[in-house]
Amino acid sequence: MTTEIPGRWIEGTGLVLGPLLLAGGVLTRMGDDDFFPGQLAAYAAQPGRLALSYGLYAAGLVLLWPAVTALARRARPGWAQWGATLVLLGLFGRVFHAGVSHLAFQLVDALGPAAAQRVVADTYGAFHVFKAVNVCIMAGWIVLAVGAYRGGALGLFRSVCLGLAAGLPLGVLKGSTDPASLVALAGLAIALVPLGVTVLKDGPAPRWWAVGLAVACVPVAFLLGLTG
Numbered sequence: 001m002t003t004e005i006p007g008r009w010i011e012g013t014g015l016v017l018g019p020l021l022l023a024g025g026v027l028t029r030m031g032d033d034d035f036f037p038g039q040l041a042a043y044a045a046q047p048g049r050l051a052l053s054y055g056l057y058a059a060g061l062v063l064l065w066p067a068v069t070a071l072a073r074r075a076r077p078g079w080a081q082w083g084a085t086l087v088l089l090g091l092f093g094r095v096f097h098a099g100v101s102h103l104a105f106q107l108v109d110a111l112g113p114a115a116a117q118r119v120v121a122d123t124y125g126a127f128h129v130f131k132a133v134n135v136c137i138m139a140g141w142i143v144l145a146v147g148a149y150r151g152g153a154l155g156l157f158r159s160v161c162l163g164l165a166a167g168l169p170l171g172v173l174k175g176s177t178d179p180a181s182l183v184a185l186a187g188l189a190i191a192l193v194p195l196g197v198t199v200l201k202d203g204p205a206p207r208w209w210a211v212g213l214a215v216a217c218v219p220v221a222f223l224l225g226l227t228g
Contacts, residue, residue: 023186086136124172
């Protein structure tokens with residue numbers, strides 16, 4: 001008997017929480033200018049809110065990787081596998097962008113908003129290896145949507161909704177609150193969340209001790225990370 005990795009519970013959780021955390025991160029920073037001067041100014045005014053927003057968004061990005069693998073497994077080989085590969089490469093790039101955004105916010109704390117804005121403006125176009133995955137960020141969701149439809153994993157409407165995720169802006173310190181971004185997030189949720197509910201219900205419930213252990217590990221891992 002083969003075991004699917006990472007497993008039904010992780011995949012189902014990613015399918016449900018990934019899109020919802022992304023949406024929560026964007027909605028938390030609604031009303032701020034979408035480009036880096038506005039994002040830095042918003043952080044200077046309300047650091048807790050912006051830190052929460054970007055933290056939710058980054059967590060959503062990480063949880064999308066089991067979601068994508070779950071979706072690709074339910075489609076026939078071909079477009080879906082290529083699409084999943086492109087999306088995962090794009091997620092690596094987006095998590096890198098999230099790390100740079102976090103560093104930029106720390107510059108606001110250390111240097112003040114004006115100096116931080118000058119540093120970001122002077123270095124915004126600096127080369128990094130993840131520039132190579134920008135095309136994956138833009139094209140991956142479309143290829144995966146085609147594969148999910150051709151492979152029977154999603155119907156036409158939800159496949160189109162999945163492809164709308166290509167409209168999410170890419171890069172560092174992007175607010176992502178323009179109408180196109182909100183439509184993209186809604187499409188991602190429509191495509192993935194119902195599938196996640198199905199995956200979680202498709203099988204026996206987990207043992208109570210396993211749920212308790214998983215929940216307990218989250219704050220423990222967080223506290224251990226703070227000590228490092």
